[in-house]
Each structure stands twice: as C-alpha cells, then as structure tokens.
Amino acid sequence: MMADDQGAADGKHSPRIVGTKAKRIEDRALLRGRGKFLDDIHIDGVLHAAFLRSQHAHARLRAVDVSAARKAPGVVAVFDAQAMRAELTDLRMPLGFPSSTLPAGITPFVLSEREVCFVGEAVAMVVATDRYLAEDAVGLIQVDYDPLPAVTDCKSALENNEPRARSDSPSNVIERVELAYGDIAAAFGPANRQFKESLFIHRGMAHPIEGRGVLARFDDTSSELTVWSSTQMSHELRQVLADLLGMEPDRVRVIAPDVGGGFGAKYLVYPEEIAVAAATRHLRRPVKWVEDRMEHFLSAIQDRDQYWDVEIAADNNGKIQGIRGRMIHDQGAYTPQGINLPYNSVSSLTGPYIVPAYQMSLFVCQTNKPAVIPVRGAGYPQAAFVMERLMDRIARELQIDRVEVRNRNLIPKEKMPYNKQLKSRAGVISVIDSGDYAACSRKAVDAIDYAGFPSRQDQARATGRYLGLGFAHAVKPTGRGPFESAVVRVTPAGRIVIYTGAMAMGQGLATALAQLCADQLGVPLESIDVSAGDTSRVSLGLGGFASRQAILAGSAVHLASLEVRQKAIKVAQHVLEVAEQDLVLQNGRVEVLGVPSHGISLASIARKLKGSPGYALPPGVKPGLEATSLFQFDAQAFANATHACEVEVDIGTGDVRILRYIGVHDSGRLINPMIAEGQIHGGIVHGIGNSLYEKMRFDEIGQPITTTFADYLLPTATEIPNLEVLFHESPSPTNPLGVKGIGETGTIPVIACVISAVENALGPFNVRIREAPLSPIRILEMIDEGRAQ
C-alpha cells in the first residue's frame, strides 16, 4: 500500500504532502508571540542609532554642525558624512544590478555630504544609549541648507533639463531604452484602425507592516561582524558590507530573522545598513536601528509615476497589428539598483496577447523624490493597466465584446512555447513556457456570470445604482535565476534541517520547502527545521524576489532531498541486506516493504555517515547524510491570471464598492494550495489599494504629504469583499516540480480590472478613465467632465 502512495525506493512514488493544504510550520511561534523579528533581538549594551534626514527636496548643504548633539545626554557618537567616509571604502552605495548603459554616479550616499536630493535623505547619524536619547540628539544637529529648485514631475523632468534633480548629474534622463520588433510601419499603415491613448499610472509603496531595521555586532576577538537585518537579500548584503567596510566576506555574517513582510521594500541594501555596521565596528559596541513608519515613508524605496503615450493598430476584427509609443518613468533622486521596474513595464506590455509589431521608447527620469525599485508586481501591473486599457478601447471603438476581443488576441495553448521576441533586462529572451489563457478566460467568465451581467446592470440602473464589470488578463515570468541554494541534512538526532539562501518573509517558504523534503524522506513536517537567509549556513544565495522561491529554492530542496534519500537507501540496503525495490522511507526510517519492524532510522544512518575514526563507511556511500543543491535556472516559468470583478459606484460620493472579485490563476502545480490562495488574496488586495486608495503624494516643492497611515490609505478589511480564487494548473516544463511563481501574480491584473469596472459602471456619463489610482473626488470630477460633453 505504501509503495503506491509514498515510499517506494525507486523515487517514482507519488507525493503525499506536496499538493495538500498542510498547516504551516511557521505559525505556532508567530501566533504565540514568540516570533523573532529584528527588534525582538536583544543584545546587552546595545546602542541605538537615529538619522537626521533632509527637510528639503533639494538643497546644497552649506554646513552640518553636530557639536551640540555630541554633548547631548546618552550620545556616544555622531557621524556626519565626513566621519562616515573615514569608515568606508566608498561613501556611495554600489549599483545593485550590473549595467553597461547606466551612467556612473547615480546611486545614493551612505550619508550625504554636499547636496540633498529628496526629503528624507540621511545627512547624519547619532548613536546613543537609548533610542529616545538618540532621537533627541538628532534635533540638536544644525544644518545650513541652501535650497535649490526641485523637480517633482518626471514629464517636466524630461521636457526641461532645468532645474536638474541632482547637480552632479548632466541630465534628468538617466537612461533611454528603445524596444522594437516586427514591421511597425506596416502595422500602422492605412489598412488598419488606430487608436491613441495618454495614460498616467501611479503605484505607491510596498509597506510591509514591519519596517526596516538592522542590528550589528562586532566581535573584537575574531574580528567578525554579525549583522541582523530585516532584508530580502542576506547574501548580497554580506557582499556589500564586506566591500564598503573593506572586510573579507567570510568575516561578515548576515542573518535575516523573522521578516515582517517585504514586497520589494527590503530587496535592497540600504545606506542605513552600512552606516549602522560601520558605527558598530568603529565603536566596538553593538548598534541597532529600527525605523518608524514616517521614516519608511521618507526614505524606503517606492514605486511611482509612469506617463504612457501609446497607440494601437488593429484590423476590423479587432486583431492587434501593432503597438507603439513612449513611456516616461519617475525614478526619484537616485538609482540604487537599476531600471528593472520601468524596463519590465515596457518589455512586458503585450502580456498574454499576440502583437505582431512593437516599438516603445522608455525615458527614465530623475526627480527629487525617494528612489524607486520594484514593489510587488515589479512594473507588470502598470503594463497590464496600459495593455488592458487599450483592449477596452478596441472593444469600444469596434463594438466587439470586451472578453471576445481579448480572446481573439490571446496566445493559444497550441502555440506554447511562445517567443515574445523581447529580452528581459538581464538579456534572457522571453519565451512563454506554458499556459492556457483561453481556459482561464472561460473560467473567469463563468464564475462572474458574465452573460448575466447586462441584465444585472440594467436592473440596478433602473433604481439609480451604477454597476460595472471589469475583466483583465496578465502574465508574469517567474523564477529569476541564476540559481538558488539548499542544504538538506539529517542530524544524528533525527531532525531534518534545510538551509537555503532563499528568503522567508511571510510566504510560507519554510512549510513549502518542508513539504517537498518530507515527501522524499518519509518524515512528518514537524521533524523538519528550515533556516533561510543566514549566510553562515549556506555560502551562496540570492534571496526573495520576482516570485522565484518555489521554483528555485523548491527545486533545490527537491533535488537535495532526492540525493539524501538515495544515500539513505544505499546505507539501508547494506545494513538490512535487502534489495532497493523492497525498501520504503516512512516514519523517519528506511523500512522493508511489508515488514515495518525491519528497518533502520534516518538518525542511525546519519550517525553512521558522520563517521567514526578509522572505521570505513558502508561501500559506495559518501560521508554525511546530507546533500547540497545549487539549482540553476535561466529560463522563466510564466504564470498567468484572469481577473473579473463587479463594482458599484456611488455617483453622489464617488465611492467605489467592490461587490465581487474573481481571480483565476495558473501557477502550474501547487505545492500548498492554501498558501497559494493566501498569496493571491494578499496580491489582489495590494492591487485594490493601487486602484482606489494608495497614493504617495508630494507637493509642488517635493514635500511628501502622505507620511502616515492616516494620510496614505492601505486597504482595510471593510473595503474588501470575499475574494473568489480559482486555479488552473498548467505544469511548467521548465523545472522538476512543474511549479510557477505566485507571489506577485495576484497583484498584476487588478488595477486594470478595477479601473475597467469603474469605467463600465460610469458608461452612461461618457466617462473614459486614463489614470490610476482613482480617488472619490477624481471620480466625481470625471462624471462632471463626462456629463459636460
């Protein structure tokens, strides 16, 4: 019986825990208040850092006087840029991703010395015995600012090169990218219909509920630096710390403790992480910095504005012939990582559709605002918004049903794998590996009762209520390489430990990896411990981003577990004198099929393979019941989603109420459907925030005016309906598990879907929506504008 469903030693057993809604192994500690987040870690004698941040969006620094702060109670040290420079190999942060085209000198400073370029830029750091005293002393630092004109809009940054966002930068445009394929002139020839749109889209911030934080300790005896950080990238942080502090990476250990959400905000090495580590080494005392939310608003990375001027050509049947246009992206004052976000937007615009010709110009412009790097969705939500607005436009102009016009252009299943003819920023050709978009479309249409909507809408209108239906598709390449690491080890006590360079920040990574391992080793989940993001446990790793971890860390754990399994079987064969096909792994043991009493525990095998001085190991077996896998992955697994929603717009108040929201998702095989659904819930709600609530506002001189959660609105439980999530499974051929990423796909189609629904609801008022997010006031304005036509 066991041979069928789990234990057969030939490795061809079917999974038992993978694919089930296993309860998460992370949860008990978190629920009991015993999680260990960054600020929960205590070290005796720890000092606390606080930063002085620029009050101006743009100013020259004439003088920074820290003398009064140095004398303040509890203050141990104050670092200005000059003092910090003495601790580092470079006062400027390195560029996160390699680029041969970006100009030099675009990254942030650890502390700024001559010029501040956004409100919130760090100028000095106080280290004191207590956080309260450190913050008091920050108030005593005197800065003489010489204010300069600020650039607050990326469109004007492009059109006028003065003022400039940074005086050391020759142009506000730091990069221009041209993408093209196909015969664009023919597509826009006289035979085809052509429609132009000018669209604006803003996305706000990532806002994990735990902000950033870092704790550093320098051990004088070993000259080793240990840094705990709430980060999505421990190994990269270790490297940057080593580079900037002039240390060997092996002397630097980075540990990510429990991380209270990331969503992109922690996928970056921040100046504060370097400053705190430098202070620790200088003072030879532990130092901690934990930001508050206002600091996060002022100085964590953000997503922001894109202006799109686009044109689409289609034949009379609504078949797309080509798309061309221009996009301007607001990068903020610095470029810490690269331009992946806007590049993703322009290279992924065509999404799930066949577009024979394409031409797009991207302008990445600097402004006097915080730096931009990808937030959950990484430029794809913007692209989906633009593409789906164009599809709605064709539908309206050619009077073809919105779902039908999409169906006519979707890449059919038979054409998979489908070459999108564009390269990713890293130079990988986009080839969609698998997917059945038409099937997902049908599921969404059925679930929302698309056919019944017109009568629902008519009935509501008869009573003065305005219902709208939105519909949108999206695709997302998931699983960015080049690799991820996993070590699977059985200890002589019988525990299974998994170490990985992937990063846990709420996605249930530990549970998913444990499920994959448990099936191979025939152990319960409870006997597995997973440690992610500790650089001392595994030498290489890339961390958590781009919906990659199930594919890369999952495959790495799967392959390492398989190797451990084979080793255990080999030893058991020798010890039990039984052929391989008669052995099963179950209950933490290798047992003889049908004779469970005859077996050997994994713990005993681990003890044997740990070696005893002078005694030979069983023949043909290498030391240690463990294996390491560095799973390499250069392809991408394309997840897709079709969303449909029904909204009601109150034309008196501009309020939008989402009545139903359906997400049909294909992320290949699911390791844990419960976790997968939870990821989609969170993703959709993030997208709802981006559609209706979240806007990081700045005034005309670059002062941020939404710096609390009372001003910047995250969705709360009362705005959100019960989301209906459906799955379609097209296993990905790109990896041994058949999985695709899921962390971001929930977010990507939402803005497009909700905006489409609002426009549909306001059809009687000739409302045409060309922007997101939508506030109630803006909706009322659009109703007035539409009525006036």
Add this chain to the structure above:
Amino acid sequence: MNGGEKMISVTVNGQAFTRPVSSRRLLADFLRHDLALTGTHLGCEHGVCGACTVLVDGVSARSCLMLAVQTNGCRIDTVEGLAPDSGDGEAMHPLQEAFWSRHGLQCGFCTPGILMSLVELLRDVEAPTEEQVRLVLSGHLCRCTGYQNIVAAALEAARSMSKQAR
C-alpha cells in the same frame, strides 16, 4: 531612579511587575524592552496600524499611543498571555488555533495585535457577524493576507468557543 522616572506597578498576563519608567516611555517600549515581552509589535508608531494592540484593564488599546506611566495599577494582557499554560508551551487559544487552521497569518507581524482585538470581540459578542468582525479588523493593517482568512478564522473561533462554553 532619575528625575524623569516614576515607579509603576502593573499586572501583565497575570504577573505583577514593579519597575521604574521614564515618564515619556511608551507602553509598547515598556512591554517589549523593559519586560522582554516582544510579542507586541510596532508597525507605525502613530496609532493606525494596530499591530501594537494590547488590552488595558480588558479594553483594547494601542500601546504606541499610551505611556507606560498611564498604566500604573492596571491589568495588561498581551499576546503572550493568550494561550493556556500547558507546561510544554504547545497549547493555543481557540483563536490562535483557528488562525493556524485557516491560514490567518503570513508574515505574522501584525497578528498579535489582531488577536488581541478579536479576543476582546469574542469575549463581548458570542456569535459575531462577518460585518462585525470586519469592522473590528478595520482598526488593523495587514499587508499579507487580504484579511479574508483572518475573518474566517475569527468566525471559526467564535463557533468553537461557543461550543466549548456549552
């Protein structure tokens, strides 16, 4: 005890503490750093996200908006006190159990505050409606879950608690 400090006595999760605190010390910092009860988290420090919610004399309060000195003589309940003490540290409150089985948490950072608000609701309302649960949750921000599974967990806990009470 220096000039700005006051001696306060509080009962936290049934245990009495007497400690000097500076008059400006936040209740959250007092709990987390002076009493080492780090289960209560700080997500915004300006009273909106609700992660720091604790019960003060049985009423939910944001510990980032309250000074420790204000709680002198008060009974405070935090997430650490929710589960019955089973000796092995394995037991959980029905609400915690429901969060576990309904996947009501992801990163778990906002969870302790949400648990405390819902414990208060479930104490006062035996069979809350979904709307009542959502209204209580609207005082909390969660970026991971989209709230749906939290609502389901609260309703499930209400059912299991009323069964136990019978």
